[in-house]
Amino acid sequence: xxxxxxxxxxxxxxxxxxxxxxxxxxxxxxxxxxxxxxxxxxxxxxxxxxxxxxxxxxxxxxxxxxxxxxxxxxxxxxxxxxxxxxxxxxxxxxxxxxxxxxxxxxxxxxxxxxxxxxxxxxxxxxxxxxxxxxxxxxxxxxxxxxxxxxxxxxxxxxxxxxxxxxxxxxxxxxxxxxxxxxxxxxxxxxxxxxxxxxxxxxxxxxxxxxxxxxxxxxxxxxxxxxxxxxxxxxxxxxxxxxxxxxxxxxxxxxxxxxxxxxxxxxxxxxxxxxxxxxxxxxxxxxxxxxxxxxxxxxxxxxxxxxxxxxxxxxxxxxxxxxxxxxxxxxxxxxxxxxxxxxxxxxxxxxxxxxxxxxxxxxxxxxxxxxxxxxxxxxxxxxxxxxxxxxxxxxxxxxxxxxxxxxxxxxxxxxxxxxxxxxxxxxxxxxxxxxxxxxxxxxxxxxxxxxxxxxxxxxxxx
Amino acid sequence: xxxxxxxxxxxxxxxxxxxxxxxxxxxxxxxxxxxxxxxxxxxxxxxxxxxxxxxxxxxxxxxxxxxxxxxxxxxxxxxxxxxxxxxxxxxxxxxxxxxxxxxxxxxxxxxxxxxxxxxxxxxxxxxxxxxxxxxxxxxxxxxxxxxxxxxxxxxxxxxxxxxxxxxxxxxxxxxxxxxxxxxxxxxxxxxxxxxxxxxxxxxxxxxxxxxxxxxxxxxxxxxxxxxxxxxxxxxxxxxxxxxxxxxxxxxxxxxxxxxxxxxxxxxxxxxxxxxxxxxxxxxxxxxxxxxxxxxxxxxxxxxxxxxxxxxxxxxxxxxxxxxxxxxxxxxxxxxxxxxxxxxxxxxxxxxxxxxxxxxxxxxxxxxxxxxxxxxxxxxxxxxxxxxxxxxxxxxxxxxxxxxxxxxxxxxxxxxxxxxxxxxxxxxxxxxxxxxxxxxxxxxxxxxxxxxxxxxxxxxxxxxxxxxxxxxxxxxxxxxxxxxx
Numbered sequence: 052x053x054x055x056x057x058x059x060x061x062x063x064x065x066x067x068x069x070x071x072x073x074x075x076x077x078x079x080x081x082x083x084x085x086x087x088x089x090x091x092x093x094x095x096x097x098x099x100x101x102x103x104x105x106x107x108x109x110x111x112x113x114x115x116x117x118x119x120x121x122x123x124x125x126x127x128x129x130x131x132x133x134x135x136x137x138x139x140x141x142x143x144x145x146x147x148x149x150x151x152x153x154x155x156x157x158x159x160x161x162x163x164x165x166x167x168x169x170x171x172x173x174x175x176x177x178x179x180x181x182x183x184x185x186x187x188x189x190x191x192x193x194x195x196x197x198x199x200x201x202x203x204x205x206x207x208x209x210x211x212x213x214x215x216x217x218x219x220x221x222x223x224x225x226x227x228x229x230x231x232x233x234x235x236x237x238x239x240x241x242x243x244x245x246x247x248x249x250x251x252x253x254x255x256x257x258x259x260x261x262x263x264x265x266x267x268x269x270x271x272x273x274x275x276x277x278x279x280x281x282x283x284x285x286x287x288x289x290x291x292x293x294x295x296x297x298x299x300x301x302x303x304x305x306x307x308x309x310x311x312x313x314x315x316x317x318x319x320x321x322x323x324x325x326x327x328x329x330x331x332x333x334x335x336x337x338x339x340x341x342x343x344x345x346x347x348x349x350x351x352x353x354x355x356x357x358x359x360x361x362x363x364x365x366x367x368x369x370x371x372x373x374x375x376x377x378x379x380x381x382x383x384x385x386x387x388x389x390x391x392x393x394x395x396x397x398x399x400x401x402x403x404x405x406x407x408x409x410x411x412x413x414x415x416x417x418x419x420x421x422x423x424x425x426x427x428x429x430x431x432x433x434x435x436x437x438x439x440x441x442x443x444x445x446x447x448x449x450x451x452x453x454x455x456x457x458x459x460x461x462x463x464x465x466x467x468x469x470x471x472x473x474x475x476x477x478x479x480x481x482x483x484x485x486x487x488x489x490x491x492x493x494x495x496x497x498x499x500x501x502x503x504x505x506x507x508x509x510x511x512x
Numbered sequence: 513x514x515x516x517x518x519x520x521x522x523x524x525x526x527x528x529x530x531x532x533x534x535x536x537x538x539x540x541x542x543x544x545x546x547x548x549x550x551x552x553x554x555x556x557x558x559x560x561x562x563x564x565x566x567x568x569x570x571x572x573x574x575x576x577x578x579x580x581x582x583x584x585x586x587x588x589x590x591x592x593x594x595x596x597x598x599x600x601x602x603x604x605x606x607x608x609x610x611x612x613x614x615x616x617x618x619x620x621x622x623x624x625x626x627x628x629x630x631x632x633x634x635x636x637x638x639x640x641x642x643x644x645x646x647x648x649x650x651x652x653x654x655x656x657x658x659x660x661x662x663x664x665x666x667x668x669x670x671x672x673x674x675x676x677x678x679x680x681x682x683x684x685x686x687x688x689x690x691x692x693x694x695x696x697x698x699x700x701x702x703x704x705x706x707x708x709x710x711x712x713x714x715x716x717x718x719x720x721x722x723x724x725x726x727x728x729x730x731x732x733x734x735x736x737x738x739x740x741x742x743x744x745x746x747x748x749x750x751x752x753x754x755x756x757x758x759x760x761x762x763x764x765x766x767x768x769x770x771x772x773x774x775x776x777x778x779x780x781x782x783x784x785x786x787x788x789x790x791x792x793x794x795x796x797x798x799x800x801x802x803x804x805x806x807x808x809x810x811x812x813x814x815x816x817x818x819x820x821x822x823x824x825x826x827x828x829x830x831x832x833x834x835x836x837x838x839x840x841x842x843x844x845x846x847x848x849x850x851x852x853x854x855x856x857x858x859x860x861x862x863x864x865x866x867x868x869x870x871x872x873x874x875x876x877x878x879x880x881x882x883x884x885x886x887x888x889x890x891x892x893x894x895x896x897x898x899x900x901x902x903x904x905x906x907x908x909x910x911x912x913x914x915x916x917x918x919x920x921x922x923x924x925x926x927x928x929x930x931x932x933x934x935x936x937x938x939x940x941x942x943x944x945x946x947x948x949x950x951x952x953x954x955x956x957x958x959x960x961x962x963x964x965x966x967x968x969x970x971x972x973x974x975x976x977x978x979x980x981x982x983x984x985x986x987x988x989x990x991x992x993x994x995x996x
Contacts, residue, residue, distance in 0.1 A: 301985055301987075303987055303988060307990040308977065308988055308990055310975075311951075311975070311977045311988075311990070321988070323985070323986060323987040323988055324985040324986040324987060325986075338979070338986045338988075339979070339988070420984055421984060422984075423915060423916050423917075423983065423984050424916065425916065456798070457798065480794060480797070480798070482794075482795065482798040486916075488913055488914055488915075488916050489912060489913040489914070489915070489916040489917070490787045490810070490811060490913055491787055491810040491811050491825075492787070492789060492810060493789055493795055493808065493810065495792070495794040495795055495798070497794075
């Protein structure tokens, strides 16, 4: 009899203990949900898209989270960066308009402010956590509007906290992104529409902003670490943007090359490429140099995961700063001063030439480098409308318009004002001088003036 | 003229028209009258069958194929002409792209219709016509009876032409006759007798008229619509992707090619060194020029014959050697390009040009001495490394245009082939990369690369560090070796 009792007791105690743990976990999830879900925002911006050769307004869907009592919402730049107007739906299901405050394409972060004048309820503000303290395997919740299904919560773990992506990745609006940050990878379901939504730990603190997912794969989502988001949002709130320093270098992980370059392990950053016309080039820094220190502080990038920190260590200095690099070149160490310049805009302003059937962008220094142009003169053709005047004349995306009616186009402002004059006049023929690759070409547009606006289908970001 | 005479005149005109149409009708509806027995006897003497092994490669893939083609002996010492339109050098993408599709003959065997067998070597392909040339190498003193093309012949709409086509190998005899008709006489972009009734399998076959005379070979009219942005005249065959218009490549053009056949790796085309564009009516209006036709100079290549002659951007060429340049449409540019190409290096050419200066237009005469055109990518010297399994070639003029850099503004050699799974591929080299340094040694040509690699192979290092340019950035690539 006593044996039977003992066995039964054992079974009970075995059964009772996990159940309590599960309940405890469930309670933690409920608690985290209740801390962040009220601050979750469903975002419906109408964005301007110039890629098809005409200005198309597109309704898109994204997510965001309120992080400031004044109604500031953080989301992705690719959700709201090109927004013309924004409507947000709060967790109370009430809709409020929002204003775009600023964005940062290199980290894909944007800040909006909810227009709460006519909103009678209270808003909740989410706590921001510490992404450096994350652990792989730690449970997390993703919140947002996957495929427009607002107020959705999914769960998973932190799969990796230092995922590296090359900065060759471009946002839909053309900017290189991801150069200054690593990513928190999670298996919590992230789908289009989750973009800009929070990744939350079980203490109910936002530890990342969900930004990317891998299609044709299961449960591979990526969030921007919240510590990066904190820096970026603080800069946007105080300055309207993130001011970065630029010296024009690309670095490469040393791991595979350290024997060749003679740098000791865990020491130095290998410079692999120097942008033409950059401060680095002007200071005679060379590809193959190993930067050992910046202003006396040792730097290293033995693995690709260390590259964003190196780029950030330069970018975080105020533009115009003199920095001192300790460089290893051919077994010799020496100091090299470099004066930083502002990073500047990655992509230029957009413009639609509706009568001529194409769209253009101002050419920034970065676009010049990216597109292998010789200078920033002219305007860059971003799209050519099918069966429009430009299409019929043979204009192509990537052409640079150098002259309009034989007049030299120094830049965007001149081009748009000249377009305005010509479009208002009765010119039927327009002569453009183009640069395509390394070859120049003349085209004549025959303008008939019949244009109409297109409205795209809503899509999820 | 009164009503009566008017009526008489009308009926007279009608009668003449009827008479004329009676005269013409029998010609256009009668069947052809070829004496095929005699024709075959003639053609047998110079028709041969070519068995060619060809290595096809596209980037990382390569394999060997065997192709059976009809060929024509065009010289006593064994020069043979065939349809080489599928070979690398005539590939429209190869001049501009580093990701070139390549098809190179490896071994060639020739069988005459009398069943004599010979070995042959590849000579080259003319990119404009797609005609290939090979030469018999083991004929000794044997003399062949070559075809002799009629020149100066005027083709007529509706006249019949005949060819011999090659039949599949399981059929005996190996050739069969076919007939076609001249369907129109094209005048622009160039004079070309178009035919109907033939098919593209008969390309490069000798065409006979009803008097049994070889009048040319079957070829295509090239669509030159993509010739615009090409300073070297390298891109003129881009339009070949369109359905080909078949017709006669005339004896005159063939005789020129036969006398000086194109040779692989050697440029026989001359160039001026400009980016050119047709002076259309629209553009002429903007430039205040009422010239009917001409060529606008959009760019002058540094160090080219054009630049030495004093030609400037914005000039309009309107006469060449005192003959008017009648180029009113882009499609007609190819005629000018070919004319320059055919003149040969060293030829002096006089151009009359219009040069807009302020509000006036000056007329100037310039003298240019043509030079050999720059090499196409497919003709550029190449280096192959069997250990790392990649090929690379010298940079060519077209690369500078494509990458938008000054000529000489980029040094290195282009990775033109990469075997999938090979050491270079695994190490991270990409097709199209420009190798600028190998283990610290600067590389500006495949000869230098070859020398550097030979040295490294004697030292057998565990890894080789390539410094490469990939579009707008440079980087280091560590390729691990495997000497065992």
